[in-house]
Amino acid sequence: RKEVEQDPGPFNVPEGATVAFNCTYSNSASQSFFWYRQDCRKEPKLLMSVYSSGNEDGRFTAQLNRASQYISLLIRDSKLSDSATYLCVVNTEVLTGGGNKLTFGTGTQLKVEL
Amino acid sequence: EAGVVQSPRYKIIEKKQPVAFWCNPISGHNTLYWYRQNLGQGPELLIRYENEEAVDDSQLPKDRFSAERLKGVDSTLKIQPAELGDSAVYLCASSQGDTSEGQYFGPGTRLLVL
Numbered sequence: 460r461k462e463v464e465q466d467p468g469p470f471n472v473p474e475g476a477t478v479a480f481n482c483t484y485s486n487s488a489s490q491s492f493f494w495y496r497q498d499c500r501k502e503p504k505l506l507m508s509v510y511s512s513g514n515e516d517g518r519f520t521a522q523l524n525r526a527s528q529y530i531s532l533l534i535r536d537s538k539l540s541d542s543a544t545y546l547c548v549v550n551t552e553v554l555t556g557g558g559n560k561l562t563f564g565t566g567t568q569l570k571v572e573l
Numbered sequence: 574e575a576g577v578v579q580s581p582r583y584k585i586i587e588k589k590q591p592v593a594f595w596c597n598p599i600s601g602h603n604t605l606y607w608y609r610q611n612l613g614q615g616p617e618l619l620i621r622y623e624n625e626e627a628v629d630d631s632q633l634p635k636d637r638f639s640a641e642r643l644k645g646v647d648s649t650l651k652i653q654p655a656e657l658g659d660s661a662v663y664l665c666a667s668s669q670g671d672t673s674e675g676q677y678f679g680p681g682t683r684l685l686v687l
Contacts, residue, residue, distance in 0.1 A: 493675050502678035563615030
């Protein structure tokens with residue numbers, strides 16, 4: 460089983476639609492979670508952290524369910540500019556060598572259309 | 574504030590040739606990461622530095638890949654000799670301390686091995 464699993468998509472949605480992405484992770488000891496956005500031929504950029512209580516940033520809402528090892532990202536009122544790949548990222552403590560490690564999912568591609 | 578800087582942005586070489594990538598992290602970020610990203614995949618960690626010490630190089634193919642961060646700031650990743658399968662985007666990222674607040678990526682070096 461992959462450490463972080465996402466549906467690769469693509470998700471093709473009309474402008475103004477609400478779209479949700481899901482992600483599951485395998486390591487129950489994972490400590491923190493993020494969503495990154497990656498535009499075509501660009502580097503990943505941090506979109507938002509994901510907290511147990513859920514968090515919202517404008518049109519974006521992230522949720523974490525530790526019991527089910529499941530993370531979600533909801534985008535409301537989709538814009539053309541939201542078209543990108545959304546990467547689910549899990550932060551886990553490294554037992555040997557110390558520190559933490561970010562593990563990236565393969566990403567979910569979103570295409571917002573007129 | 575300047576972001577993570579990488580050079581070159583693009584590199585085309587023939588197989589068996591050597592190649593080197595350079596990264597300058599965000600000022601004050603003591604942790605530096607090198608990732609490789611293949612098409613349609615998320616970034617995969619190659620090596621992580623805490624200051625000048627490589628604390629996680631378990632995913633670095635040591636027969637042909639090497640990296641250094643001599644003064645705990647800039648870093649170089651080298652491949653010698655390059656193989657066709659090394660064609661990918663090589664991303665450098667940095668963070669201040671651990672990854673609990675995410676990482677910041679450079680624009681990457683797009684390598685094509687012919």
